[in-house]
Each structure stands twice: as C-alpha cells, then as structure tokens.
Amino acid sequence: xNSATTRDQLxxxxxxxxxxxxxxxxxxxxxxxxxxxKTASIHYYFPAKDDLLIAVIDQYTxxxxxxxxxxxxxxxxxxxxNRYIExxxxxxxxxxxxxxxxxxxxxxxxxxxxxxxxxxxRIHENWLADVIxxxxxxxxxxxxxxxxxxxxxxxxAIQGAIVTSRLFQDPQRLxxxxxxxxxxxxxGSDCHSSPSGSRLSQQTGQ
Amino acid sequence: xNSATTRDQLxxxxxxxxxxxxxxxxxxxxxxxxxxxKTASIHYYFPAKDDLLIAVIDQYTxxxxxxxxxxxxxxxxxxxxNRYIExxxxxxxxxxxxxxxxxxxxxxxxxxxxxxxxxxxRIHENWLADVIxxxxxxxxxxxxxxxxxxxxxxxxAIQGAIVTSRLFQDPQRLxxxxxxxxxxxxxGSDCHSSPSGSRLSQQTGQ
DNA sequence: GTCTATAAACGGATAGAC
DNA sequence: GTCTATCCGTTTATAGAC
Numbered sequence: 061x062n063s064a065t066t067r068d069q070l071x072x073x074x075x076x077x078x079x080x081x082x083x084x085x086x087x088x089x090x091x092x093x094x095x096x097x098k099t100a101s102i103h104y105y106f107p108a109k110d111d112l113l114i115a116v117i118d119q120y121t122x123x124x125x126x127x128x129x130x131x132x133x134x135x136x137x138x139x140x141x142n143r144y145i146e147x148x149x150x151x152x153x154x155x156x157x158x159x160x161x162x163x164x165x166x167x168x169x170x171x172x173x174x175x176x177x178x179x180x181x182r183i184h185e186n187w188l189a190d191v192i193x194x195x196x197x198x199x200x201x202x203x204x205x206x207x208x209x210x211x212x213x214x215x216x217a218i219q220g221a222i223v224t225s226r227l228f229q230d231p232q233r234l235x236x237x238x239x240x241x242x243x244x245x246x247x248g249s250d251c252h253s254s255p256s257g258s259r260l261s262q263q264t265g266q
Numbered sequence: 267x268n269s270a271t272t273r274d275q276l277x278x279x280x281x282x283x284x285x286x287x288x289x290x291x292x293x294x295x296x297x298x299x300x301x302x303x304k305t306a307s308i309h310y311y312f313p314a315k316d317d318l319l320i321a322v323i324d325q326y327t328x329x330x331x332x333x334x335x336x337x338x339x340x341x342x343x344x345x346x347x348n349r350y351i352e353x354x355x356x357x358x359x360x361x362x363x364x365x366x367x368x369x370x371x372x373x374x375x376x377x378x379x380x381x382x383x384x385x386x387x388r389i390h391e392n393w394l395a396d397v398i399x400x401x402x403x404x405x406x407x408x409x410x411x412x413x414x415x416x417x418x419x420x421x422x423a424i425q426g427a428i429v430t431s432r433l434f435q436d437p438q439r440l441x442x443x444x445x446x447x448x449x450x451x452x453x454g455s456d457c458h459s460s461p462s463g464s465r466l467s468q469q470t471g472q
Numbered sequence: 473g474t475c476t477a478t479a480a481a482c483g484g485a486t487a488g489a490c
Numbered sequence: 491g492t493c494t495a496t497c498c499g500t501t502t503a504t505a506g507a508c
Contacts, residue, residue, distance in 0.1 A: 066491080081373045084290035087483065101492055103485065156370065160426075163433040164362065164370035167287045178433060204449060213427065213443040220366075220426025221419065227369045227384060237419040243410060244450055272473080293501060307474055309503065 067105050069095045074116050079155035083113065083165040110170045113162075117176040120158045121183070128187050137195030141245065144191070145238045148218070156226055160219040185211040192245065202247045214241055273311050275301045280322050285361035289319065289371040316376045319368075323382040326364045327389070334393050343401030347451065350397070351444045354424070362432055366425040391417040398451065408453045420447055 064072070073094040077086035088099040088109070106112035131143050151157075159180040166174055189211030195201020204210055221237035270278070279300040283292035294305040294315070312318035337349050357363075365386040372380055395417030401407020410416055427443035 082288060082290060082371060084288060085371065085374050088485085089482075097491095098493060099484085100486085100494080104491065107485085109484065154373070160429070161370055163429045164367055165288060165291065166433050167360070168291050174433075181430065181433065204446065209442045210446070212430070212439055213423070213446045216426040216430040216439065216443055217419070217423035218426065219429065220422040220424065223366070223369050223425065224387065224418070224422040227372050227380075227387065233418055233422065236415045237422055240410065240416070240419045240450065244446065294503090295500075303473095304475060305502085306476080306504085310473065313503080315502070 066095065066097060066101065070097075070102060070105060070112070071116055071119050074112055075120060075158060076155065078113075078116060079152075079158050079161055082161050083168050110173060113169070113173050114176065117158065117162070117173060117180070121176065121180050124180070125183055128183070136200040137191045137198055138200035138245075138247075140191050141188075141195070141201065141242075144187070145241075148222070148234060148238075151222070153226065153229065153231065156222045157219060160222055163219070164223075181215060184215045187211070188214050195245065195247070200247055201245045203245070210245075217241065272301065272303060272307065276303075276308060276311060276318070277322055277325050280318055281326060281364060282361065284319075284322065285358075285364050285367055288367050289374050316379060319375070319379050320382065323364065323368070323379060323386070327382065327386050330386070331389055334389070342406040343397045343404055344406035344451075344453075346397050347394075347401070347407065347448075350393070351447075354428070354440060354444075357428070359432065359435065359437065362428045363425060366428055369425070370429075387421060390421045393417070394420050401451065401453070406453055407451045409451070416451075423447070 070091065074086070074091055077090055077094070080086075088102050092099045092102055102112070106115060127147060128144075131140050133140070135143070159177045162169060162173070162177045163181070166177065169177070185208070189207040192201055192203050192207040192210050196203050196207070217237050217240075218234075221234045225231055225234040276297065280292070280297055283296055283300070286292075294308050298305045298308055308318070312321060333353060334350070337346050339346070341349070365383045368375060368379070368383045369387070372383065375383070391414070395413040398407055398409050398413040398416050402409050402413070423443050423446075424440075427440045431437055431440040
C-alpha cells in the first residue's frame with residue numbers, strides 16, 4: 061500500500077494540504093511530517109515551493125482530464141452530464157477542488173501557476189460547452205443559445221457550491237446547484253415553477 | 267480624507283488585504299506598512315490575528331447588511347433582484363468577497379470566525395430566498411418551488427463567478443452568471459433556447 | 473497610543489556528510 | 491536520496507519606555 065515513491069507521496073499529500081488549507085496555508089514542514097521525510101528531501105525533488113505547486117497542478121489536471129475523456133461519448137449528452145455530476149459525489153468533504161482553491165489564492169501564485177489554473181478551468185468549461193452543444197443536437201439538453209457562456213457559468217457555479225458545501229459541511233448544497241443546473245438545461249423544462257416538490261429530473265438521464 | 271482613526275484604517279486595509287490574498291496571505295507587517303504604523307500598534311487594537319479577523323468580518327457584514335436593507339422594498343421583486351445584481355458591478359477587480367475568500371480559507375479559521383462567515387452567507391441566501399418568494403407572489407419572478415434552496419445555489423454561483431472573474435481578469439464572467447440567473451428566474455421564461463442572441467431581460471426590470 | 477526592542481517559533485532554502 | 495546542520499528573513503506576539 062505504501063510502495064509509492066517519495067516523489068509521488070509528496071505530490072499526493074501536497075495536493076491534499078493545498079485543497080484543505082490553500083497555498084499559503086501549508087509549509088514544507090507540514091508536508092515533510094505527513095510523508096515522513098525531512099524538508100531538505102522535498103527540496104531535492106522540488107527546489108522551490110512554486111515547482112512543487114506546478115507539479116501538483118499538472119498531476120491533478122492530467123488525472124481529471126483523463127476522467128473527463130473516459131466518459132462514454134456514445135451516451136446521450138444528458139447522460140454524460142449526469143455522469144459528470146456524479147464525479148463530484150466522491151470528493152472528500154474537507155477538501156475543495158485544487159484549482160478552485162488556487163483561484164482564490166491567485167494573488168499569491170506565479171504567472172505560470174496562474175495560467176495552469178486557468179487551463180484547468182477552460183478544460184471543464186469547454187467540456188461542458190461541448191456536452192451542451194451535443195445536447196441541443198440530440199435533443200436531450202437545452203441551452204441559452206451560447207454554449208460557451210453556459211459552460212463558463214456552470215463551472216463557476218459548481219466551484220462556488222463546492223466551497224459553500226464545505227463551509228457548511230453540508231453536501232446537500234452541492235446537490236442543490238446540480239439540481240438547478242439540470243433544471244436550467246432540461247430540454248423539456250419539466251421542473252420550472254412546479255408547486256413544491258420538484259424532485260424531478262434526478263434519475264431521468266439515460 | 268485621511269482623518270479616519272488608526273483603528274478604522276487598520277480595519278479597512280485588513281479587509282483589502284484579506285480580499286486580495288486570503289487570511290494566510292497577509293501579515294501584521296503588510297498591514298502596518300499600508301497604514302503607516304508599527305506592528306505593535308496593531309496588537310494594541312487587536313491582540314491576536316483572530317481578533318482582527320472577527321472585527322473585519324463584523325464590519326463587512328454590517329455594511330453589506332445595511333446595503334441590502336436599503337434596497338427599496340416597494341419595487342417589484344424582479345427590480346429588487348436587478349438592484350442586488352448591480353451592487354456587484356462596483357467591486358474592485360483584484361478583490362473578491364471577503365467571506366467568499368474566507369470560505370476557501372475555512373480550515374485556517376477559528377470556530378468563531380467560521381460561524382461569522384456562515385452568517386454572512388445566510389444573510390444573502392435568505393435575502394435572495396425572500397425576493398424569490400415575493401417575486402412568485404407579485405408575478406415578476408419564477409422559482410423552482412423551493413425558494414430557500416434557490417437562494418442557496420444562487421449565492422454559491424455568484425461567489426464562484428466572482429472568483430472566476432478575477433482569475434481570468436474578465437468581468438464578463440460575472441455578468442454571464444447574472445444573465446443565467448435572470449433567465450432561470452424569469453417568470454415569462456423568455457430567454458430559454460433562443461437561437462443565438464439572448465441579450466433579452468437585461469434592462470427589463472423597472 | 474505609539475514606539476523600540478525582543479522573544480520564540482516558523483518560513484523557504486542551501487551546503488555538505490553519508 | 492536522505493539526512494544533519496544551518497542561514498536568514500518573517501511571523502505573531504509581548505514587555506516596557508515614551
């Protein structure tokens with residue numbers, strides 16, 4: 061179980077620490093204690109803190125990108141969107157998205173790190189825009205007419221909901237935004253202005 | 267112009283610094299230099315960093331609460347919502363909401379500070395829920411049927427959009443989420459699935 | 473109230489032994 | 491590769507002079 065290389069352990073624990081406490085909220089000492097090495101060993105792999113950060117962002121982005129690419133493109137757009145939403149269920153409750161955290165810390169980041177965070181956002185925004193475009197074509201989703209703008213605001217809303225859910229330690233707040241998204245993108249618009257229940261369109265995908 | 271007391275200047279500059287760089291991203295030295303005093307003087311007013319933080323949150327919350335209360339309640343709900351949205355236009359582009367930042371930094375906060383941040387969120391969520399309820403009654407807004415849940419996800423989306431707008435230094439990203447909100451809450455639902463333009467419902471409220 | 477001086481711990485980072 | 495030892499600036503915080 062603990063056969064991972066020191067470098068891999070450093071990256072994994074650094075990711076957790078940043079997602080919990082932010083870039084300015086963790087130190088080489090914290091990280092060294094978590095992994096069980098001395099701070100000098102971290103500098104061997106990552107000379108400066110910014111080098112460590114870049115590597116953590118790259119690893120995180122690559123993993124997330126792989127997961128997005130792995131979503132079966134033969135499903136309907138609506139089913140793919142639901143699959144995307146399900147990915148957020150497995151996130152640890154005391155951590156937020158690495159790049160959501162770094163977006164808040166942007167004033168403390170190097171230019172390189174800032175651009176990597178932007179790139180992460182664009183990957184999600186573009187994926188969402190593409191699935192909306194496909195949904196308009198296959199009739200399973202509706203759009204405001206500007207799929208790119210929809211992708212941007214949807215991902216911003218999701219990031220905000222992740223932060224808020226952790227603040228209140230309430231995973232329901234994340235589901236609230238997903239329900240609103242599914243409502244907004246419903247081709248049939250079957251959940252607008254319903255009297256009270258509105259638990260519709262939850263398991264309708266596929 | 268600079269006749270404010272030292273204490274007031276400390277609070278104002280601390281607010282700016284936290285909104286730019288987060289709780290772990292500023293120091294007593296930063297703050298002292300901005301105000302033109304020594305760090306020991308800060309400790310005279312605020313013995314510990316947490317005391318300063320609490321005071322900053324309280325001042326910020328009181329000011330924002332006053333602005334919300336000042337929105338003319340004789341207007342239609344839709345007009346009040348538009349007035350609310352306009353409030354965000356005047357925000358500095360390099361700063362995010364104090365409590366949006368602190369929500370990301372929540373793992374570094376004292377229990378007291380965390381609860382103050384939660385209270386700030388609840389003020390906005392409840393204000394939005396109330397205006398939605400009023401809008402359903404006066405016919406100017408529509409709801410999912412659960413106004414409280416709507417208030418929660420709307421404010422989460424706004425916070426996410428503020429962070430994202432700063433990340434990309436692009437105020438349009440904030441307007442995108444406001445347009446989506448206005449679309450979602452439109453009683454007439456006049457902006458869903460329109461072919462391309464969809465610049466409607468921008469200046470329609472009073 | 474504001475300062476100087478200082479404490480004691482922590483920050484990222486480096487040199488060199490093993 | 492990992493360690494010990496160390497550098498040096500920063501951090502929050504306190505004591506006491508003015």
